[in-house]
Amino acid sequence: MSTTTALPSWAAELKNPPPARPKQPSIPDPPGFPSSQTPSGSKKRDAKDSKTPQRQAPTPDEMDTLKLKKAWEVALGPIKSLPMTAIMMYMSGNSLQIFSIMMVFMAFKNPIMGILATNQAFERFETETNRARMLQVKLAYVVMQLVALALGVWKVNKMGLLPTTRSDWLAWEPLREPLEHAVPAL
Structure with missing residues (x-):
């Protein structure tokens, strides 16, 4: 008794896909994507016959402008995360818990590491011609990191x-009187 297994139809279609449908002339090509066929047949267009202009290489001034824009995006990056960080700090509460301690640690670590790595963050954007303008971007980046540190x-x-009163520093000063007292419920 011989058993032959026939391939399912989907497997047969994978091995022998159906032919591609011809392009309908009523649907135009999207802008910037010329068709690979001429309207009359299946000949490929030459680059000379193409109606779309070839893309020109950017000039050094255009590259400097683009690099400066990207550098500004990097410089303003730390300020974009501040609202979420502020909400997380507010929600973690003011008591000493592991979550609030980790939040405070990260609030100090990230800006300090960012300030120390300022030159590395902008070295890929810096050229000889835009060095003076890049100094302003670096200064803005450091200011944004200091704002994050202030948070x-x-x-x-x-x-x-934070030791903000004299009694925090001097043992003989009287302690600050609290404005309220809380009594826990039984």
Whole structure:
């Protein structure tokens, strides 16, 4: 008894795909994508016959402008994450817990590491001709990192860890009187 297994129809179609449908002349090509066939038949167009102009290589001034735009995007990157960081810090509360401590650690670590790596962040955009304009971009980047660092200082202050009164520094000064007292419920 011999058993022969016939291929399913989908497997047979994979081995022998149906022929491609001819292009309908009523549908024009999208702009910038000329068809590979001439209207009369299946000959390929020559590059000379193409109606679309060939793309010119960018000039050095255009490249400097593009690199400067990309550098500004990198410089403004730290400020884009500040709203989410501020919300996370607000939601973590002011008590000393592992989550709030990790948030404060990251709020200090990321801006400091960003400030230390300023030159590495912009070295791919810097050329001899745009070096003076790149200094302004780097300065803006450092300012954005300092704003992010200020958010971390704000959180540490809200947690009560910043020494802001004389009694925090001097043992003989009286402690600050709290404005409210909370009594836990039984």
